[in-house]
Amino acid sequence: MIGYLILTGGITGCAGLFSPHPIETEEGSQEDVVLAMQIKAKLIETKALNAAAIQVESTNGLVVLKGFVKTESQRQLASSIT
């Protein structure tokens, strides 16, 4: 499993950037969905993050985080959650 966070934004920073591969799931495989949800759950549990603004998607084990964080250190923290 590879965690791969792409986007950040903050009060002074820029808005989000998009993943290079548009992820339009028809229906991801069961494992993908479960994996994405588990990561999302971990993000929610991390008090230092605002998980409401981070979306998790997974395709064949490749996890992509999309969304917005307040600071660079939050971005690091989010991507370190695997």
Next chain:
Amino acid sequence: MSVTKWIGMVFLISILLFMLLISAMNWNWARDWVAQQLSELTHRKLTINGDLTVNWSLAPHIRIEQILFANAAWSKEPDMLELAALDLNIDLLELLKGRVIFPEITLTNPSIILEKSREGEANWKFQVNKNGDDRSEFPIIERLRIQSGHLVYRDLLNNTDISTTFKTTEGQTDGADATQLRAEGELNGQALSIFLNAGPLVALREANEPYPMVLELQVGETTIKVDGTLLAPLQLRSIDLRFDIKDPNPEQLSQIVQLPLPNLPPYHLKGDFSHREDENIWQIKSLQGYVGDSDLGGNIDIKIIEKQPHIKADLISKKIDLDDLGPLIGLAPDTGTGETASKTQQKEAAKEAASPLIFPHKPIAFEKLRNINADIKLRSKQVESKLPIDDLYMHAIIDDGHLILSPLDFGVAAGNIRSHVEVDTRTQPVKSKIESEIHHVQLNEILRRFEIADQSAGLIEGKAIYWFKGNSIAKMLASTDGGLLMLMMGGHFDDLLVELAGLDIGEAVVALFDKGDNTEINCAFVDLPANSGIMNLSTFVVDTEDTIFLGAGSLDLKKERLDLVIDPKPKDLSLFSARAPLHIEGSFKKPTFIPGASAVLRGAVSLALLPAAPIVSLYALLQKDQKEQKDRKNDKQENTTNCTGLVNAINEAREEN
């Protein structure tokens, strides 16, 4: 002593000595000579038509009658100053010591005209022959009395024409003199009236005695009353007064004073105002009054540091009408009966009602935040609003264009929504951010506000963070980035449905439920991320006893359009269900509800794809948060099994696949 003063004194002494020698003679020749001297001095004709008489003593009394001082050439009035009589005493002994002291001067019926021509020329500016009169060595007048003075101030360019009568009166109680002034006329085209009772005129220069003042001023529709004392009024060394300002038309006041004042509803405020020059602080204490429909009280301190105001305020309100704050963000206030609004605000409200959009496009006056430093606390025990807001506490800090509201707490439906808001006006467009936590908001309390009864609580919890870019609410929402996670436990649809059944949309929504369905809500979860103004209903699940409702779709905050589908999934598949998804689409202001849609849900169609783990985590996180909230008084027993049922159902569905 300056040369001028020396010459002046020598001249005065020689005149008096001369007068002494020929005391029996008629003095009127002296008066012509004096008149001529002053005429040459000011290039305006001074005539003395009456007698000049002198009564001799160590403080001789001189009386000059009927003095006329000519006006500027361009004026319609021939004379600028007319005096029936001037009486003065001069202290000879002091004069010999080198000090010019007048123990008493009385002006009888002075009539003065101060004018500014259409070209802006003032009639009180005239060329003086002698250079550099040493103003600080103005002769000391111990007592100044004016009998029925009259002053007219006219500024033809600015529609100003004020007629003033003033006089000094013997003090009633302590024998001290008082100054009385009445003025009537027009200031910048608005009716003006002033009533002033103040201490003796000479006391204006007194540094150590408090100078009393009672003032009542009415200009246009605004009334200002002031009652207090000043210390060293000409230098404003200190001020202590009670004030009372009533303004039913703040926009009009702004025009008169020619200052940009905020677009406020009518207000009436009073309090104690004080100023200390050495502490450089202006204080308002015991402020009380009304702004629009909201009452306001508290203390305000203002310091001017390097030409910038630093404001510190601690304000309390018994009841705030959110309408009154609306104009600050571009919303017009309610203008029904019982609502207070100025004429400008009424016009804006009408415009809003006619528009197909609901988000205000009016740019917010963010530039007013620059060059201000403020630290304002505002607490309101009650909030008047269409929204179910109970109370409000706000702490705002403004630091040269950067505004932080932390906290911004609203008591909502027996719970609260705590937010942290930041607005940075130093960039263009303005950047802002809001982080909120929703605690213990009760669905039944919300429904109660709309007069729908509901027995079970329906606790709503959530967390949200959103970033915005823009100078108006509409632009800000069009740029929204961020997300919201929300959980609801318990609650009922029953009574809500009964109410909705009577409305247009009723049938559509009611059709989502089979008859006899148990409409108790076990658990509801919403995941609403936003990106550049588009909100995606990433997850929407409402678990009731018999049915799970799934939702999907999006909201376009820029176009103010929505496109949502709510799909009921009966839990008991053996029973036939006539229900079909409900499609909600259209504009925010007037959405359409299309029942029985065959719209295909985008995203999760099956239970197995729902986020069980995040629901569990969110619930756990919110539980932890609540334990940390020490100020919550009601600790209701939450039904911990509410969402477990849903989570189990999702896990089961996953295993079955």
